[in-house]
Amino acid sequence: MKKIKCALIGSGNIGTDLIYKIKRSPLLEPVWMVGIDPNSEGLARAAEMGLKTTAEGVDGLLPHVLSDGIQIAFDATSAYVHAENSRKLNNLGVMMIDLTPAAIGPLCVPTVNLRELAANVETNVNMISCAGQATIPIVYAISRIQSVEYGEIVASLASRSVGPGTRANLDEFTYTTSNAIQKIGGARKGKALAVINPADPPMLMRNTISCLTDEAPDQDRITESILQMIGEVQKYVPGYRLVNGPVFDGNRVSVFMEVAGLGDYLPRYAGNLDIMTAAATRTAEMFAEEILAGKFQLKSLEVAQ
């Protein structure tokens, strides 16, 4: 079966883990890895795994996009360089999956709105954040049953799984995730909190989701909706697990989740890495299906500046 050729931009934790996820896909093939540090571990790993590499940033990739038939690019750099990367690659007809908090394209949580986005022929979709991917399905599972006034999530991440990009840009992480709790999760107001825990051995990623419903929560229907949603997420992140809850306290619904990764690039504690890369891969696969079915005509955007 024909596969869609992909480029990975950013050779940090997320970019490197993506290689494993994409290699496993029946629809995608990783061809290029782009970094900025010739000595980075990610680039070395990519080369070992048979990818072409450049340490000259996106400009090092551009001359090869058309000749190598790259149709989808994953950007795991930073919010600050993403817009420029996206503009350059969109101009060459490459669809962008944005794993930074830049969020210049529509926000995507596969179990909530991927089908809709794939049908709309988007040129750039944003994967929000690891915490967003781990929590917004639950917020949505509650808000699809009854209206949610306020949704709040707390993500605890193992220190070793949080790279320098995320550390230096925690505010962007907060803003993007809070916004997505509203836009995709369906809460009227959203708030995201992140905690980085250095415990050794490292803790598995934990997420606590709390929602305030407008009316008294229908406990049975909300519980059923949450369990169904967990099953959907488990299709691409098998280590997504309910630890406690849902627990009801007045109009407050709380759910305590844990995310174990597959242990591809980083060990299993880094569920935050997996849920992000698995969601991005799932998203790219959906677009790849559209491309392969001929429904999604990618071409250079001559009008773009």
Added chain:
Amino acid sequence: MIQTTALNDRKIIIHDMSLRDGMHAKREQITIDQMVRIATALDEAGVPLIQVTHGGGLGGNSLQHGFALHTNEEYLQAVVPKMKNAKISVLLIPGLGTMKELQSAYDCGARSVHVATHCTEADTSPQHIAFARKLGMDTTGFLMMAHLNDAEGLAKQGKLMESYGAQTIYITDSAGYMLPAHVKERIAALRAVLNPETEIGFHGHHNLGMGIANSIAAVEEGATRIDASVAGLGAGAGNTPLEVFVAVCDRMGIQTGCDLFKLMDLAEDVIVPMMEHIVRVDRASLTLGFAGVYSTFLLHAKRAGERFGIPARDILIELGRKKMIGGQEDMIVDTAMTLAKERGLLKSVAA
């Protein structure tokens, strides 16, 4: 009465925490009137820096950390105009508070900030420290749960914060776990690497009754800023009790510029009567200090314990064992539920 000591005439800056750390002890329910009354009395007593925010700082209003009676802006706008000499500070924990909220606090008149990270995660603070400096604020890097990092590690973390622009670096004993020897080696390690103009501070909790002794130990090694709360109003068994610390400083000849008798009166006439529980070393707060658990977890653990039928001490010990840190208050209910399941008190939902 005043002894001649090696610290004679040493000048230090006392930073009051009653209206920020004290918010934890009051479940964030301090009124505007109480804030203004206490801050005004502190100002009159010569306390130069007073922190005013939700216990969790900027962005603290949340299900996770509780909702205060008012927004941080409302508290600041009420307190700042009443100050004659004192400067008002705020707390900012990256991951919870953001630069937008810092700008807003600055616009309300805050002029000093503790930018706080866990003691190994200083590199989550560069944006916020740089932004605070850009605003012209007196900027502190605040290394929390400092007992979980060794002296050398803390020196590196403090040096990082200094490189982002922090003018003061704090050793923060959030769990009230440290003993004077721990404090001394950590402050000395910081002093050895920081630039001479960078100040060092210490923030204590009184869970093992060591607040005063630890703060004096810090001053002996060169700390010039000490956080304290009147009558200890703060999380856990409270902070270093401010009026007691001032009395000890007076005896030792350390210059604080604070009026002891005014502070005593404030403690006795205003702060103690407003306590919902007497802030002291009791079974649960002693457990915090003994097991090295974040002081703010105390009241959360008591509530979760009552709800799920698990003693607060068992929950706190388990949180300590799992190395949970400040900000992970959600894990208190989670841990209580997991313990309740293990003890056959709660059934799990099939998943």
